Every structure is written in C-alpha cells, then in structure tokens.
Amino acid sequence: MTTNFENILISPDVKIRDALKVIDREAIHAVLVVLECNKLIGLVTDGDIRRGLINGIGLDEPVTEVMNISPTSAASSMSNEALKLMMQKKKILLLPIIDENGRLINVKTLHETLEIEKRENPVFLMAGGFGTRLRPLTDTCPKPMLKIGGKPMLETLINHFKSHGFYKFYISTHYLPEVIMDYFGDGSQYDIEIRYVHEDTPLGTGGALSLLPKSLPQLPLIMINGDILTNVDFRKVLDFHNENKTDATMCVRDYEIKVPFGVIEGVGNEISNIVEKPTYRYFVNAGIYVISHRVIESLICNEYLDMPTLFEKLKANGDKTLKFPIYEYWLDVGRHDDFNRAQIDIHDIGVL
Template sequence: MSFENEIQRITVIGDNSIISCMHLFNEYFLPTLLVTDKNGVFLGTLTDGDIRRAFLQGIRISDPIYQAMQKNAVVGYTNESPRSRFARMKSGKIRHLPILDSTGHLAGLEIEQAFLPVQTASTSAVIMCGGLGTRMGCLTKNCPKPMLPVGGKPMLERILENLMRNGISKFYFAVNYLHEIIEKHFGDGSQWGVEIQYLREQQRLGTGGALSLIPEQPKSPIIVMNGDVLTDVNFRHMLSFHNYNRAFATMGIAEFTFQNPYGVVNYSENKLMGFEEKPVNSWFINSGCYIIEPDLLQFVPKDTFIDMPTLIQQAQHKNKDILVYPICETWMDVGRQGDYAEAQSVQLYGEDNE
C-alpha cells in the first residue's frame, strides 16, 4: 500500500509533542506515522505501540515525538523496484517501510497488508452495568450508576457511542440493579443503529461472572468494559495490539498520580539527609477495559461471583499470555461522587464532531 499522494497527512515533526499527533491515529486509523525534521528530512517512524512503550518507560505525552520514535527504521528508496522493497520487508519481518528519495526526503510508505488497522465489525463489546453504585450515595438511589447524566447524556450512552466510533456494533449490557431503566432507554439498540442484548443477572455476579450469561460463544475477541469508565482509548489499535501479539487477554492500564500533601523527610539512622517537598508518585492501575479471547469464557464459573482481575489471574496461572496496554488518552473512573462532579467537563475524542 502506497501513500505518495497523502504523505503530508501522515508526517509529523520530531520536535512536536507526542499528544499533538495522537489524534492522527484516531482520525485516520493509520498503523504508523513518519517523523521528519523541519526541513522534511526523514528521522524515524512512530506507531501507536511506540507511544505505549514510551509511556511505560516514563516518557510523557507532552514530551517531543523524537523521544518515542523508532530512530533506526529500515527504509526503501524510490529507485528500487517494488519487488525489492517487499522482499526486504518479508526478510526483516518489517510491517512498514518508509520510501525516501535520493536526498533523504520522504516519498511514500509501504505497509504490510496484514498490519493494516483491524476491522472491528465482528467484535462484540460487553459493558458491565449491574453494580449497586453504593459509593455514589443518594445519586444512585433511584438510578443505576451507568445512567447518571454526564455532560448532558447518560454515561452509558457516551460509552456506547465511543465504542461505535471504533466500529463496534454488537453489544451486551450486563444488568442487575434497576435494570429496567437501562433497558427502557436503550431498547434493542436500533435507535443507535446497533444491536444490544441484555445479560440479566438474577444475582450479582461481578465484572467477570456476568460473562457466563453470554448466550453463545463469540468467534472473535471480546471487548469488556466497566460501565462507569469514560475513555476515548482507540480500541482499534488496542485490538490490533492484542491480535498481533496473540494475547489470550489484554488489560488496559492507566496511570494514577498522587501528590503527597506533606514534605517528606529523608534520613539515615538518626541523621537528616534532606527534604522532598510534596513529592509526586505514580502507578499503573487496572483501567477496567479489557480485550479477551473467546476461550477465556471457559474459566468463568456458572452462577458464581467473580471479578475480572481474578478471572485474568486464573488464566495467567494456566500459563495463558496476558498483556497490558497503556492508555495515554483520556481515562476516568467515575466511581465516587467527587469523580462524578469532575466527569461533567470530560470531553472524549470525536464528541465535538457529532
């Protein structure tokens, strides 16, 4: 596949911030971006996976692109035959090959067909909506938490529409508490042009146990997501990552940052060594977003409460490949009343275009 006529669309400047180019992956579903200097001389390539790996290594999305890019990319040249280019890609297991002219400027890009963005039409999504929402206090006395209005519409509707933007059209809503409110609002999904089926829990089964209610085992990977998580993570790229690495399950992880409100004292035995004023610590936490292989459903017990982390751990103990996928995009767990107030101003990618 060649991009000679659209090279500018997929080219970014190395000094620009990582966040400045992330929308290109979302908007065009491209597997790679080409990085140049201000004069158009090729510097390297940048993939969604490069950004995720850089994020795990402590690089922030506000840092320049060149800190995350692949600097030693294999390239081809305009004076080569297409057969020669593809032979190099095949022998080196290269998924994308920048094409340069004799001056080192970009002229095109060859992409391995197998690595084009995955089609999600056959992928289904399960959204967990059955929790009691007790941490929300009186807000959920007469309303299930996923139906609380956030930014003018129910939170669950925003989750649904974000997944729709990623090409998902088949949904399962796992429901229990005040399920009739959810079912009345969404019906069979036809108003949104999608299919919605309901997994009705007769007893609380947890975020993993509800998977046992899926009427027939899907043939494609399944997106599983908590019904109180707002995120605009690119599920197409997450699914490509999952498929390419042949994962049994992929867990989305998000960075949680905490600033200690006090000055920390550093000492050795009884000797003062120094102060650290209000240090900031960060950890990667479970985001409540997963992609699982259909075979994971065999680990789900019938009519038994089990959460997703426990289910994932059981598969891991059976030597199944469980991978993590860092979420650099907007992510918010709307689990407490303070979170709910903050969520009102959250803008997800693509919503401003609707």
C-alpha cells in the first residue's frame, strides 16, 4: 500500500493542467478525484487526458471533463494477493481502496519491480544534422553529442529508451560521424546493440529510413530526432500504434498562440464577430514517430523525403496515419536559449 496516497488526491474543480503536474510529480500515471471526506468520484489517467486533448478539450478545463466516473476499486477486506490478481487481470497500475461508504481509505499500486520487459522493436536515432543554429558549439561536435547535465544528449536519449526495455538501436549520421561512432561503438558497453546508417548527402528524416538494412526486425520502428530532450514513455507510444493497427504514428504537442489584440472576423467589409484576445490551439510535430515495417520496405533507397511528405503520401494512398498527443516534458534543443534551458531542466525530468 502506498503511504502517501494523499499526494494524488485532487478536487473536481482542479484544472487538467494542474492534474498533469501531479501525475508527473508522483510518477503513478493517475490522480484520484475526491469530494470532502475523501468521497471517491473519479480517476484521471494520462490516457484519459490524451483522449481529451484529441477531442479538443483544453488543459484549462476542469478534470471532470476527462475523468473516469466509474473507476475500478476494491474493498479493504480483500487480501493483497486478490488485489494483485485484480490489477493484473484488468491491466491497471493503480487501485483505489474504499470503505462501505465509498470513501477512499488507501491506494494499491503495482510497482514495476520486475525485470523490464525487453522490446525487440528497433529505435532509429537521427543524428546527422549540422546544428548550424548552435554554432560555435557545433563547429567540432555534432549537435546530439553536446553535453547536457554532463552527458551527450544522445546518450541520455539512449538511456531513456533502455529504461523502457529497448536495446536495438540504429543511428543515422552525416556531420562528423566519427565523433558519434567513437563514443558509442557497437553499444556493447551499454548492454545494447548499435548499428550506424551513414547519409552521404542529407536525405531528410523519411529518406534516411530507406538506408536501414534488410535485416531490420519486421516490427514497428520508433524514430526520433537526436536533439530532443524528453521523458516520454516510449512504450505507450508503441502500444498506441499497435493497438490502433496504424501504419504510421506521429507524436504531437499541444501548441497555443495567444493574440494580444481583438480579432475581427467577417467577409469583405462586413464585420460578423469580434473576438477579444483569442487563444488558438494547434497540434505541432514533436519529431517522434512510429513507422510500420511495411512502410519502410516501400521506400525508394537514397531518395530525399521529409516526414510530413511521407505522412501525406501515406494518407493519399489510404494508409492509416494517427497522431499521439504527448504532454510530458519535451524540448527541441535547436537554439542557444534551448540549450541553456536544458541544462537547468535536465535535473528535474528524471532521465539522467
């Protein structure tokens, strides 16, 4: 039983944005919504929030907009073994324990104490860019090898994947490839496998996929830009791709644009509406993808192709393409300001 389950209790008027902060802080992937006297009325998981984002629910809405109003719960009289079997059967990590009046008295969590399940899916790390916006830091060092928190960004990314059970890595190189290859070698010192794919000329993210060897495991591949700092749970991204039987999945970020003026709407000279200081929400590409093996096999070798174009082609061909919203920490380290911010953030996101 957890001794500090009070840390994941929130009231129904709490904003989704603030519930996310609790989920990230406590690393339990859920919060419980209660009334006074700990009367349980709902549960909110990170999956509930993702579905809400897809359906257009904003982060400033109350958690009641996305919460599960009938969460699985258990009585305090149940044995630990019975609780464990219930959680395994229902595939849940958190189980509220309630009394006969429906009041929350404890929480049972299924800690990940077992050996991490190995994932055979390959991971493709894009590390061939020039990093021109980070010069002079990148004059003699590829951008993914710049150190954040004392380690190259690429090493932190690899370690994060490794913590989720991934061990088969392919690294795309172009600019100063020897720096990367000399540092990581074949990956054996990290208990992983690394193979390198060298681009003689830049082929775009999608084009680099065409250089992967024929021996590539016939499983969906996770692809990520090597200059991204994130604590995304890559298992969930892969599970989403598999469960939805999609051909290509793109991770997206919720991005807001706040207009500091009144926006005038209308046709011609006619004013139909005035919206004062509106906020527009969009999903933007996060540089993380899952690509099915069949798609990789269909690519023309050495042909330039960026990922937006690949997704457009797949869509035009009738293939299934989906977006996966991520709310976890994410930073594209492309500019000096980003690099300086990453040096501070790295100590708080749990990936070192």
